Amino acid sequence: MNTLLSNKALNQWNLFWVISIPMSIIIFIAMQQHDMTDPHAVSEMIGISVRWAVPFIFIVTAASAVQILFPNTFTRWWLRNRKYIGMCFAVAMAWQGSFIFIMSTTFRDYYFQDVYLLRNEIEGSIGYIFLTTMVVTSFKSGSKYLTPQQWKLAHKTAVYFLWAYAYTVYWWEMFYYSKPENGGVDPGAIDYVYYWAGFLAFALRIAAWGKKRQKRITEKTNPLLLMTGAAITIFGMIVASTGTYWTESVNSYLMSPSWSVKLELWLPYWPFEPFFCFFIIGFGVMLMTPMKSASLTK
Numbered sequence: 001m002n003t004l005l006s007n008k009a010l011n012q013w014n015l016f017w018v019i020s021i022p023m024s025i026i027i028f029i030a031m032q033q034h035d036m037t038d039p040h041a042v043s044e045m046i047g048i049s050v051r052w053a054v055p056f057i058f059i060v061t062a063a064s065a066v067q068i069l070f071p072n073t074f075t076r077w078w079l080r081n082r083k084y085i086g087m088c089f090a091v092a093m094a095w096q097g098s099f100i101f102i103m104s105t106t107f108r109d110y111y112f113q114d115v116y117l118l119r120n121e122i123e124g125s126i127g128y129i130f131l132t133t134m135v136v137t138s139f140k141s142g143s144k145y146l147t148p149q150q151w152k153l154a155h156k157t158a159v160y161f162l163w164a165y166a167y168t169v170y171w172w173e174m175f176y177y178s179k180p181e182n183g184g185v186d187p188g189a190i191d192y193v194y195y196w197a198g199f200l201a202f203a204l205r206i207a208a209w210g211k212k213r214q215k216r217i218t219e220k221t222n223p224l225l226l227m228t229g230a231a232i233t234i235f236g237m238i239v240a241s242t243g244t245y246w247t248e249s250v251n252s253y254l255m256s257p258s259w260s261v262k263l264e265l266w267l268p269y270w271p272f273e274p275f276f277c278f279f280i281i282g283f284g285v286m287l288m289t290p291m292k293s294a295s296l297t298k
Helices: 012-032 039-069 073-080 082-106 108-115 118-136 148-175 189-215 223-241 243-254 258-266 273-288
Strands: none
Touching: 012 039, 012 082, 039 073, 039 082, 039 108, 039 148, 039 189, 073 082, 082 108, 082 118, 118 148, 118 258, 148 189, 148 243, 148 273, 189 273, 223 243, 223 273, 243 273
């Protein structure tokens, strides 16, 4: 394993080229097989490029967490090459951006009548701003304008936002659009895989956060608190897998105030149903790893 993962072809910019060139060739071939004078074909190419991009942002999101939870040769290689895997994500998103540009300029009527949605436009535009910021500041010429703290904050915020954008797409596919009243489109195998991959990527981050908190605990944790936290964590996992049963009623309740309806148009991801499971799991982990305040530990 050490020999394989230390191979130059699987590290840094060589890894980037090994992944991004074949990916781009495949996308280009797919484009040649579609009639790009048809807006539906362009729309399909947008979907193809997104499906190539999604795994990379999930891998980047989980990189630091897996190294904390499972420190070994592979996870260290994973974390070491996180930047270059992120660049592969940027390449796939550049393909998507080019297809969106074609759609919005060449097929404007179709785009604004059948595709355009203000909420999605805001989320997508913010996502591309974050992505551009990450790419620019991944090089010394861009990062020199940021302090280490600013760089870390910018990249972590960008990763979280881009992960959320990809994850929510498949959450809605799983638990909203599959209902008859919302289109009745059954999720495909890739929807299941990407949804659970996105869930796992962030769940691993919560677990890593819990492990770091656990290391700072100096006293025995109350068994009742442990049991309560474990129960809440399990409940959060149940919430993650049962969205079909609670999404409609919860969404109706949260969207009943007029201010909430207006907020949905402008605030990305509002009212945050896809993330309820993480709020619950995070709270459960927090209870299982209680931290005393500084004043109490002195």
